Each structure stands twice: as C-alpha cells, then as structure tokens.
Amino acid sequence: MRKLGCLGLIAGIVAVVALFVVVQGWGGRGPSERTLTVQVPQGASLASAARQLEAAGAIRSASRFRLMARVFGSGEPIKAGEYRMPPHTSAADILQLLQGGKTLQRLVVVPEGYPSVLVHDALAKADGLTGVVPVPAEGSVLPDSYAFERGDTRAQVVARMQKAMRDYLAAAWAKRKPGIAVKTPAEAITLAAIVEKETGKQSERRMVAAVYGNRLRMGMPLQADPTVIYPITKGRPLGRRILRSELQAKNGYNTYASAGLPTGPIANPGRASIDAVLDPARSTALYFVADGTGGHVFANTLAEHNANVQKWYALRRARGEM
Numbered sequence: 001m002r003k004l005g006c007l008g009l010i011a012g013i014v015a016v017v018a019l020f021v022v023v024q025g026w027g028g029r030g031p032s033e034r035t036l037t038v039q040v041p042q043g044a045s046l047a048s049a050a051r052q053l054e055a056a057g058a059i060r061s062a063s064r065f066r067l068m069a070r071v072f073g074s075g076e077p078i079k080a081g082e083y084r085m086p087p088h089t090s091a092a093d094i095l096q097l098l099q100g101g102k103t104l105q106r107l108v109v110v111p112e113g114y115p116s117v118l119v120h121d122a123l124a125k126a127d128g129l130t131g132v133v134p135v136p137a138e139g140s141v142l143p144d145s146y147a148f149e150r151g152d153t154r155a156q157v158v159a160r161m162q163k164a165m166r167d168y169l170a171a172a173w174a175k176r177k178p179g180i181a182v183k184t185p186a187e188a189i190t191l192a193a194i195v196e197k198e199t200g201k202q203s204e205r206r207m208v209a210a211v212y213g214n215r216l217r218m219g220m221p222l223q224a225d226p227t228v229i230y231p232i233t234k235g236r237p238l239g240r241r242i243l244r245s246e247l248q249a250k251n252g253y254n255t256y257a258s259a260g261l262p263t264g265p266i267a268n269p270g271r272a273s274i275d276a277v278l279d280p281a282r283s284t285a286l287y288f289v290a291d292g293t294g295g296h297v298f299a300n301t302l303a304e305h306n307a308n309v310q311k312w313y314a315l316r317r318a319r320g321e322m
Helices: 002-027 046-056 062-072 089-102 117-127 155-173 185-198 201-217 225-233 243-248 271-278 302-318
Strands: 036-040 081-085 106-109 145-148 287-290 298-299
Touching: 002 089, 036 046, 046 062, 062 089, 081 089, 106 117, 117 155, 145 155, 155 185, 155 271, 185 201, 185 225, 185 271, 201 271, 201 287, 201 298, 225 243, 287 302, 298 302
Parallel strands: none
Antiparallel strands: 036 081, 106 145, 287 298
C-alpha cells in the first residue's frame, strides 16, 4: 500500500509538471527574438495560419498550437489581415490577436494644407499599398490620417480621402452662416485653401477668412502670396522670393493681378479652415501682416496697415533678416 501511495504521488507530481509545461508553452514567452509581421490571407483556417506562424518563428509547433487552441482558446474564428507580433509573444496572445482582428494599422498622413502633389508623393511612398493613381484633384482630399492594410490599392485610399472631404464639406455647408462671401461649396474650398496657407494659428483663422471675405465683397484683389506661387510649383515649396514678374502674371491663380477667387484651390484645406470660411469673424478688417510671433496684426484702413508693415520691417531689420 505504501508503495502504491508513492507511485500515486509520483504520478501526481508528473501530471502537475506536465500541466505546468503545457500551460507555460501556451501562455509563456514565445520563441521569437524579434518583432514579426505575419499576413493571414482571406479565408485562411487556423491550421494554415498555424503553419505560417511556425514558418515565421512565432510559435514552436503548428500542431501543438492547434491542439492548445482547441483546449484553451475561445473557439472564435480567426480574422484575415496583417499582424505585428512583438518579441516573445505567447501562443495564447497570438491566438487572441488573430481572433480579435487587431491587425497592423498602416497610415498615410495628410497634414492640413498639403497640396495634392504631396498627397500623391505620400501615397507613392506608402509601403504596402499597390497600384498607381493620378494626382488627386486639388482640394478634393480631407487632411487626416488614413489607415490601410497591406494589399490595399492607392486608388481605394484616395477614394476614402475624397469621400471624407465630400461628406465633411456637405455637413459644414449645411451649417454655413448667412451672408458669407462664398456662394458655393467649391468656392468655400478655394477660399479655405488660401486661409490654410496664410495662417497656421487656429485662433486667427476666422479673422483671416473675414479679411478675404470683405475683400471679395468689395471687389478688391485678395493679394495672397500663396496663390502666386501655386502655378509655379503646384504647391511644392518655392525656395526663393517671389519675382516681380510673377506678381504681375495673369494665369487664373494670381490674386495680385486679378480680383476675385483664383481658378481653383491651391491646397487641401483642413476642417478648421473650412469652418472659418463658412463662419468668419465679425470684422471690417481688410489687411493683415505678420506680427513677429507667428501670427498677424489686422487693420481696417490702408494707413493702419502701412504703419503695421513698417513695424514688421523694423522687427525684421532688428533680427538681421533685412
């Protein structure tokens, strides 16, 4: 009896040890020494995914993974997509990742005021996108961060960017304030792109929109430097001062040479600039100039504006910029 008792104790210890090994193999540190990326194709089974994981070095054994998934897993199906796994991710966490569909999120970032040529550049450089796409129409893309998965096409991402702009503009236009200077959503985007390029300060966008709205109503030229640059570079940095000949050029965009809005947008404006054009500040200001702090000082009359310009020049001379 004593011998049988010892044998039973040993068997119990062996069973506990075996269970510990199994549990550690499921929930303990995985074998990978580095971050891995695994693509699970559409319609893949747990068995085929397990073979991929074993080949990638994420798990030690595909057959053991399937067995433990049946014993310890939830039974939920796995989801297709691209998955990133940090070093030593456990088999349990890998199954949870695949069942939860927490795929790797790749992003194309479109900052506010990005011209479409730079949007196109960002799409071309985005690793994981496929296919080619033309430069989107200027002003048709809503600045934001757009997630995609490996294998998505560039055309699909552009379509989402443009739908986001159409949806936002439609909603914003429906809430526009009465009496604004722009008459159509297209004009709103054109003016919002100028506002976007003229100031990076959220607090003064509505004032800049008010100045340009006042000028439009009075038939004054907008005199916005970014519109002069646009036909030269299509939105890329000019890298030099504007030439006198360029200020006099008539090309549909130059708001020094002609009154009214330019032919079309010069960039893709963000939500805040669109909102500013559709709800400008209540102001009679017609002029603004830089104030040396990254913002602008506004004026109602040309005499006030000229005085502000002289202050700006004096500040630039004191800084050694002139």
